[in-house]
Amino acid sequence: PPRYNFRETEAKWQKVWEERQTFRAVMDASRPKYYVLEMFPYPSGRIHMGHVRNYTQGDVIARYKRAKGFNVLHPMGWDAFGLPAENAAMEKKVHPKKWTYENIATMKAQLKSMGLSLDWSRELATCDPSYYRHQQKMFLDFWKAGLAYRKEAWVNWDPVDNTVLANEQVIEGRGWRTGALVERRKLTQWNLKITHFADELLSRLDTLDRWPEKVRLMQANWIGKSRGARVFWELTDPAGADRGKLEIFTTRPDTLYGASFMALSVDHPRVAELAQNDPGLQHFIADCRKTGTAAAELETAEKQGYKLPLLAQHPLVPGRTVPVYAANFVLMEYGTGAIFGCPGHDERDHEFATKYGLPIIPVVMPKDADAKSFSVVDAPFVEDGVIINSDFLNGLEVEDAKARVIARLEEMGVGKGTIQYRLRDWLVSRQRYWGCPIPAIHCDKCGVVPVPEKDLPVKLPDDVTFDRPGNPLDRHPTWKHVTCPSCGGEARRETDTFDTFIDSSWYFDRFTSPHLEAAPFDRNENHYWMPVDQYIGGVEHAILHLLYSRFWTRAMREVQMTSRDEPFDGLFTQGMVCHETYRASDGTWLLPEEVERTNGGKVVRVSDKSPVEVGRSEKMSKSKKNVVDPDQIIRDYGADTARWFMLSDSPPERDLEWTEAGVTGAWRFQQRLHRVASEAMGHLPAIDAPKPASFSDAATQLRRAAHRTIAALSADIEAFHFNKAVARLYELAGTIGNAVPKDDSHKWAVREALEIFVRLIGPMTPHLAEELWQALGHKTLLAEEPWPVAEEALLVDDTVTVAVQLNGKLRSTIQLAKDAPKEVAEQAALALPEIVRGLDGKPPRRVVVVPNRIVNVVL
Numbered sequence: 019p020p021r022y023n024f025r026e027t028e029a030k031w032q033k034v035w036e037e038r039q040t041f042r043a044v045m046d047a048s049r050p051k052y053y054v055l056e057m058f059p060y061p062s063g064r065i066h067m068g069h070v071r072n073y074t075q076g077d078v079i080a081r082y083k084r085a086k087g088f089n090v091l092h093p094m095g096w097d098a099f100g101l102p103a104e105n106a107a108m109e110k111k112v113h114p115k116k117w118t119y120e121n122i123a124t125m126k127a128q129l130k131s132m133g134l135s136l137d138w139s140r141e142l143a144t145c146d147p148s149y150y151r152h153q154q155k156m157f158l159d160f161w162k163a164g165l166a167y168r169k170e171a172w173v174n175w176d177p178v179d180n181t182v183l184a185n186e187q188v189i190e191g192r193g194w195r196t197g198a199l200v201e202r203r204k205l206t207q208w209n210l211k212i213t214h215f216a217d218e219l220l221s222r223l224d225t226l227d228r229w230p231e232k233v234r235l236m237q238a239n240w241i242g243k244s245r246g247a248r249v250f251w252e253l254t255d256p257a258g259a260d261r262g263k264l265e266i267f268t269t270r271p272d273t274l275y276g277a278s279f280m281a282l283s284v285d286h287p288r289v290a291e292l293a294q295n296d297p298g299l300q301h302f303i304a305d306c307r308k309t310g311t312a313a314a315e316l317e318t319a320e321k322q323g324y325k326l327p328l329l330a331q332h333p334l335v336p337g338r339t340v341p342v343y344a345a346n347f348v349l350m351e352y353g354t355g356a357i358f359g360c361p362g363h364d365e366r367d368h369e370f371a372t373k374y375g376l377p378i379i380p381v382v383m384p385k386d387a388d389a390k391s392f393s394v395v396d397a398p399f400v401e402d403g404v405i406i407n408s409d410f411l412n413g414l415e416v417e418d419a420k421a422r423v424i425a426r427l428e429e430m431g432v433g434k435g436t437i438q439y440r441l442r443d444w445l446v447s448r449q450r451y452w453g454c455p456i457p458a459i460h461c462d463k464c465g466v467v468p469v470p471e472k473d474l475p476v477k478l479p480d481d482v483t484f485d486r487p488g489n490p491l492d493r494h495p496t497w498k499h500v501t502c503p504s505c506g507g508e509a510r511r512e513t514d515t516f517d518t519f520i521d522s523s524w525y526f527d528r529f530t531s532p533h534l535e536a537a538p539f540d541r542n543e544n545h546y547w548m549p550v551d552q553y554i555g556g557v558e559h560a561i562l563h564l565l566y567s568r569f570w571t572r573a574m575r576e577v578q579m580t581s582r583d584e585p586f587d588g589l590f591t592q593g594m595v596c597h598e599t600y601r602a603s604d605g606t607w608l609l610p611e612e613v614e615r616t617n618g619g620k621v622v623r624v625s626d627k628s629p630v631e632v633g634r635s636e637k638m639s640k641s642k643k644n645v646v647d648p649d650q651i652i653r654d655y656g657a658d659t660a661r662w663f664m665l666s667d668s669p670p671e672r673d674l675e676w677t678e679a680g681v682t683g684a685w686r687f688q689q690r691l692h693r694v695a696s697e698a699m700g701h702l703p704a705i706d707a708p709k710p711a712s713f714s715d716a717a718t719q720l721r722r723a724a725h726r727t728i729a730a731l732s733a734d735i736e737a738f739h740f741n742k743a744v745a746r747l748y749e750l751a752g753t754i755g756n757a758v759p760k761d762d763s764h765k766w767a768v769r770e771a772l773e774i775f776v777r778l779i780g781p782m783t784p785h786l787a788e789e790l791w792q793a794l795g796h797k798t799l800l801a802e803e804p805w806p807v808a809e810e811a812l813l814v815d816d817t818v819t820v821a822v823q824l825n826g827k828l829r830s831t832i833q834l835a836k837d838a839p840k841e842v843a844e845q846a847a848l849a850l851p852e853i854v855r856g857l858d859g860k861p862p863r864r865v866v867v868v869p870n871r872i873v874n875v876v877l
């Protein structure tokens with residue numbers, strides 16, 4: 019038979035699916051729905067192997083569920099706003115819009131060549147005003163409902179680019195583009211009140227049982243609920259004059275007797291007050307502000323303090339005072355921006371106390387430790403234990419001590435038990451051009467005024483310049499000048515745009531009615547399709563994107579747009595695609611295609627045969643050049659091969675190593691399948707040949723193999739065990755390939771097995787499956803065919819007759835399930851009356867089991 023021409027075949031079926039609109043989703047309340055969604059791509063230029071893996075996995079689920087009778091929604095769109103477009107504008111002098119839409123066109127063509135079962139009629143791009151107008155409207159609703167507000171906040175400021183940086187854009191204290199030392203600045207910015215839902219966002223995690231445990235844990239940690247206390251300390255100056263109260267937050271009130279200092283954030287109002295007449299303190303504050311606002315950075319920075327002219331009176335021990343510092347490791351945004359330091363039981367406090375020579379008092383020790391010799395001078399003890407050196411708390415365990423001390427503080431009126439969340443409100447202002455404009459207007463008379471709904475969308479102007487750093491909207495000659503909707507006077511537009519995480523917080527809702535103009539979505543459509551039944555994406559989005567989406571859904575609920583709480587019912591996080599790295603002798607990285615393996619197994623550079631250093635397999639990245647271009651793989655081997663290899667190699671949640679050998683192996687398998695099927699076709703019974711009344715043994719064996727594969731593979735797909743599913747298909751292909759039909763029933767069984775096989779590979783290698791389906795004589799499209807149903811009778815285990823011997827002599831036989839474990843065979847044999855009699859109450863010397871054949875009991 020001729021070689022399988024994947025290039026022609028893949029293009030052919032893609033065209034047929036498109037013309038027939040096979041994957042178009044239409045709401046149908048009489049049918050169960052299934053919404054499959056992969057995290058939509060950022061149009062960066064070209065698709066990469068990570069996309070291919072992600073979309074292949076989603077496509078397997080989508081095609082499988084469709085065959086199982088679900089009304090499947092499987093849409094695709096573009097997360098199209100973002101910084102890279104602006105960088106391209108600056109570097110390549112191309113307008114962000116042009117750059118973005120060109121990338122979308124390229125990537126769309128690439129995705130189409132993968133043969134994905136997508137409903138392209140629902141395509142959307144978040145940078146399109148028809149999309150973001152609804153986002154602006156929702157924001158106005160949230161604002162009205164008190165879920166959006168403006169607040170002064172500290173931000174990372176790049177003094178060279180004159181721009182705010184996200185925490186991730188600060189690398190070792192410097193701006194990621196300019197390399198300039200980042201400063202902290204205070205700006206008034208928009209925030210969304212995600213903390214309003216902190217408790218619900220946390221407690222509902224428990225019900226998301228189709229989410230990976232690790233993702234739920236990461237979210238829980240991010241929300242960070244902690245029980246603790248607020249405690250008031252009386253302050254005096256060194257001369258003893260009253261300086262008012264200081265409120266601190268602690269999660270360890272049980273360690274209050276171990277306090278040896280107080281520390282305030284340098285942004286604390288008290289510190290600002292004291293700094294007015296203290297140049298040294300001013301200098302210290304300025305120094306601390308040079309580091310960014312990222313908590314991780316503050317954690318690792320060396321602990322620094324500045325002693326303030328204050329003493330703090332211990333709330334439980336009259337007469338005991340501790341010194342008060344301004345310190346770089348206390349954040350203003352958390353708790354009250356002030357702490358008491360307990361160096362015996364906290365790492366940071368220990369480092370601080372050691373540096374400034376402050377007392378380190380143990381107040382908790384391990385249960386079985388000796389109180390006299392127990393010390394925390396060298397290292398703090400941060401675990402659970404029993405309380406010591408703490409008056410009425412002595413002998414209590416930590417949790418009990420917390421409750422007791424909180425009760426006492428409340429009685430005395432110097433403290434209060436609290437619940438605290440680590441979660442901060444979501445700061446959504448960005449001083450950027452390529453984002454969704456924030457629909458607000460600033461008027462000197464009226465303050466901040468919402469843009470009237472009739473004026474939405476606030477569109478981005480096209481005529482902007484990127485010749486200078488900073489925000490192009492801010493320096494646009496006319497765009498920001500408007501009349502105040504409230505008083506009609508001169509006013510200015512908000513020139514900040516939204517964090518692009520907003521764009522991706524509701525796109526899955528928009529997919530349910532992507533073309534509706536009057537509203538973000540139609541209630542009925544949305545109610546039918548949502549929630550997403552299976553969401554698939556990278557674990558790098560495990561926290562923010564998912565949390566923001568869960569928040570946005572709740573915010574919509576608050577303004578009566580939906581009654582749902584959660585957007586994603588099932589979540590799967592896929593592993594990365596990796597490749598080994600190659601380095602030439604001059605140290606430069608080489609692309610995989612620039613190296614080859616010699617017959618002797620050495621790796622050399624193609625151009626000059628010089629030796630190449632082979633590094634370990636790492637995530638594909640442009641910087642190390644260990645990337646393989648999906649286009650090239652699809653061109654050389656076909657989409658089905660790429661898909662098959664992606665699915666076959668490792669469990670989908672784990673990293674996958676891309677290898678040339680793996681790809682060619684997958685390719686050869688496609689070719690072989692095509693050959694085996696074509697050859698078998700010649701002697702198969704007709705497509706409508708009646709099912710034989712009885713089957714020969716060989717036929718039954720084959721039928722069992724095929725029907726068991728249906729059952730097992732379906733379970734594998736449901737459980738995301740794609741690699742196991744592929745292994746089963748290899749096995750079944752081997753069984754079919756080896757079958758030499760001896761009788762008519764066997765021939766019928768071969769056709770049946772082949773048909774089953776073709777249906778089963780449908781979700782994975784859809785083009786080849788479609789081709790073989792047609793070759794088998796079918797006039798229907800496989801993509802529109804139902805999933806095969808396994809015959810129950812063929813799933814039950816076979817039994818075998820096993821001989822039972824005593825000292826090598828046959829005494830009896832037993833019926834066992836085929837491949838029963840040895841222990842089962844042994845137990846059954848020892849229970850036989852003949853054997854019991856023969857043993858006469860003594861234990862056997864040993865029992866030899868030959869699986870499926872003999873059990874020999876040796877006396």
Ligand code: ANZ
Pocket residue numbers: 244267268269270271273283347348349350351352353354355356357358359360362363364
């Ligand atoms: C006294 C103490 C003793 C503390 C001890 C810890 C251990 P989590 O649990 O992560 O929420 N803290 C409070 N506010 C802070 C701020 N604004 N910046 C930096 N640190 C702050 O952390 C709560 C603990 O972090 C609090 O409990 C406080 O130190 C510190 F053996 O109080 B602890």
Ligand code: ZN
Pocket residue numbers: 461462463464465502503504505506507509
């Ligand atoms: Zn006004």
